[in-house]
Amino acid sequence: MAAFTVISEPTAAGPAPMDLDRCVHCGLCLNACPTYRELGLEMDSPRGRIYQMVQVANGGPLTPGYLEHIGLCLACRGCETACPSGVPYGRLVEAARAEIESRVRRGWRDRWLRRFVFRHLLPSRVALSVAGTLLYLYEASGVKALARSTGVLKLFGRLGELEQLAPSAEPPFFFSQIGRTFPAKGNRRYRVAFLAGCIANISFARLGEATVRVLQRNGCEVVIPPGQGCCGALHVHAGLREEARHLARRNIDAVLGGDYDAVLTNAAGCGSTLKEYQELLAGDRHYAGKAQQFAALMRDITEFLASIHLNLEMGPVRATVTYQDSCHLAHGQKIRGAPRQLLSRIPELQFREMPFADICCGSAGTYNVIQNQMSLQILSTKMQSANATGADVIATANPGCMLQLQAGVRLHGSGQRVMHVVELLDLAYRNF
């Protein structure tokens, strides 16, 4: 645990007593929790973490142990699904982290890194484009391949391990599409806005294009609203709620008044936060109502496509496919059927359910960077499940999970392809 000092009374409210009181300590959530499954420790289970939150809420100190156990939580919300008492665990852990953030002064390195990533990199198109270009040069120059093949990265210790999880750059970046409108193919049935996120513009630019194509094939006029930006999900997970509010207002202004039937994302992690803007902005008298309107329009791409009359003019995709639930889709948004239903519509695609498909893969936003060891341990377990299916494609519905699973294939896999559900649909349409 990095050095820290407790500096003040909280400026952010911690977990609400009303939410904490809902836990009846039954333990039914324990086996749904990836960290408990790996470590077998009560303090790293949902029930144990809630117990520790109660101690702090009752005036107990913020100890290094508390920070560690809360930090090791993936915020995957698997426990929320398992809990019969309706404990809103996602809300609890976000509030616990916001309280920690407001009371703890971290070491200078941590503070500098967090300020750079959360305030200067993620919200800025220019900064992300520069970072993406540098990443591309690192890959295109052959340095990346050389570093991996010679094993030199091992000399850099933790930095070397993190490199395995680093995204690739996919020029031309999707930023170049922001502000454009793409017409529907055939009759226009819907007018939708697509929010492309932040890092996904750099590392999943082809996925963004595939998303637009699939929507066009389904009678959608697709607008990429010019004022959009990072959704703030990573900020919320890190306890930086004020910064997240700023980003939420920006996205709301970019979308409302655009006469859209739906606002879409292809990133389940972003969608979960985008759908909760009304909670984030509940105390903002100018934006609380607008946030509600925004959240009412917000849909995950799989949720939207499964809800409309899907264009079935698809060609065959001859692949055996398994599906990894993205936590923020399955547990955060309660969407499990839609991606599976879409896969079942693709001709000749063989589907094989993987065991424990809704247990987190260890990606969890920036978790795989900050809690790298635990993330890799969880990933190794996940790959045993994926390998057991014998599938040659691992599908999922979140770019963050795709990155993690790609690393999983490199480390423990058998050459599987990792694809978004939308990319498989796009392939089927192109094969028609």
Ligand code: SF4
């Ligand atoms: S959110 Fe995930 S990691 Fe955290 S306690 Fe719940 S199940 Fe465990």
Ligand code: SF4
């Ligand atoms: S969080 Fe829910 S499932 Fe877990 S111990 Fe508490 S009441 Fe039981």
